[in-house]
Amino acid sequence: MKPKVLVTCPLPGGVLDRLQPHAEVEVYTSSEPLSKSRFIEKLQDKAAVISLLVDPLDEEVLSQAPELKLIANYAVGYDNIDVKAATERGIMVCNTPDVLTEATADLAWALLLGAARRIPSGDQYMREGRFSGWEPSLMLGSQVSGKTLGIVGMGRIGQATAARATGFGMKVLYTSSRTLAPSEESALNAKRVPLGELLQQADFVSLHAPYDAQNHHMIGEQALLQMKPTSYLINTARGALVDEAALVQALREGWIAGAGLDVFEKEPAMAEGLRELDNVVLAPHVGSATIEARTAMGRLCVDNVLAGLNGQRPPTLLHA
Numbered sequence: 409m410k411p412k413v414l415v416t417c418p419l420p421g422g423v424l425d426r427l428q429p430h431a432e433v434e435v436y437t438s439s440e441p442l443s444k445s446r447f448i449e450k451l452q453d454k455a456a457v458i459s460l461l462v463d464p465l466d467e468e469v470l471s472q473a474p475e476l477k478l479i480a481n482y483a484v485g486y487d488n489i490d491v492k493a494a495t496e497r498g499i500m501v502c503n504t505p506d507v508l509t510e511a512t513a514d515l516a517w518a519l520l521l522g523a524a525r526r527i528p529s530g531d532q533y534m535r536e537g538r539f540s541g542w543e544p545s546l547m548l549g550s551q552v553s554g555k556t557l558g559i560v561g562m563g564r565i566g567q568a569t570a571a572r573a574t575g576f577g578m579k580v581l582y583t584s585s586r587t588l589a590p591s592e593e594s595a596l597n598a599k600r601v602p603l604g605e606l607l608q609q610a611d612f613v614s615l616h617a618p619y620d621a622q623n624h625h626m627i628g629e630q631a632l633l634q635m636k637p638t639s640y641l642i643n644t645a646r647g648a649l650v651d652e653a654a655l656v657q658a659l660r661e662g663w664i665a666g667a668g669l670d671v672f673e674k675e676p677a678m679a680e681g682l683r684e685l686d687n688v689v690l691a692p693h694v695g696s697a698t699i700e701a702r703t704a705m706g707r708l709c710v711d712n713v714l715a716g717l718n719g720q721r722p723p724t725l726l727h728a
């Protein structure tokens with residue numbers, strides 16, 4: 409009998425074709441969000457699941473999935489999974505690192521440039537037919553070249569975002585759990601500093617830390633007040649790193665100049681007042697949304713499932 413695999417959403421790129429001969433694959437295709445109780449029901453007889461970052465794989469779910477051997481999360485972030493509880497139950501947990509690094513760093517830069525140069529406002533202005541000719545003071549934004557970029561979380565995506573700053577002649581300040589090698593720091597023109605110093609000095613603060621309970625709302629009122637009134641906050645990591653209500657106040661009252669957000673604490677909802685502000689660029693959690701990255705993520709999930717169900721070590725197995 410083939411092992412049963414649940415895929416909680418259709419995936420682009422035809423990536424499941426390679427799985428079909430080896431497993432009985434059930435893809436959840438309904439437009440109704442998969443409720444927790446339905447998720448538990450569907451996991452009953454499944455040996456593996458390809459999950460999304462919105463699928464809760466907590467103790468309650470894991471304890472009711474008796475056949476589950478492997479979780480392949482279709483994301484690099486895995487804050488939707490209780491990895492410790494899964495590991496204690498002998499369930500392997502995998503994510504999709506590396507393959508989405510460049511796409512996500514590109515989007516961080518798209519938001520940074522879009523916010524600094526007011527691209528969405530300009531686009532709207534043109535579509536409304538309001539452009540009446542060149543003016544010295546029209547749509548003034550902030551210069552990016554030569555400024556200071558603050559990277560909060562210098563992992564793979566943080567480093568890829570910093571690497572792009574070299575083309576803009578920027579200085580990079582970063583926070584991280586480890587200091588980069590001197591050669592890496594000099595290639596990126598980067599220096600590790602405490603968060604407070606980064607917030608006070610950076611012209612652009614870009615978040616790339618994984619989310620956990622310890623860094624919940626790490627960018628709240630206090631942090632925003634430390635940033636320069638001419639600075640911008642960019643978030644392509646996780647929404648809950650930022651206190652959105654405090655950010656709305658900061659943007660409204662000019663504590664900072666602007667923001668570019670791809671992630672929100674309570675997706676798909678946003679904090680009240682955010683959408684009315686014209687100094688924030690908003691995107692619907694599309695950091696990894698390139699055909700190339702999403703196809704590679706799906707392939708990696710399939711590789712993980714095939715290896716794990718075959719008794720081999722999955723290529724991107726996480727540890728508790």
Ligand code: DGY
Nearest residue numbers: 482483484485508696
């Ligand atoms: C991730 O991978 O964690 C992103 O948020 C979605 O690609």
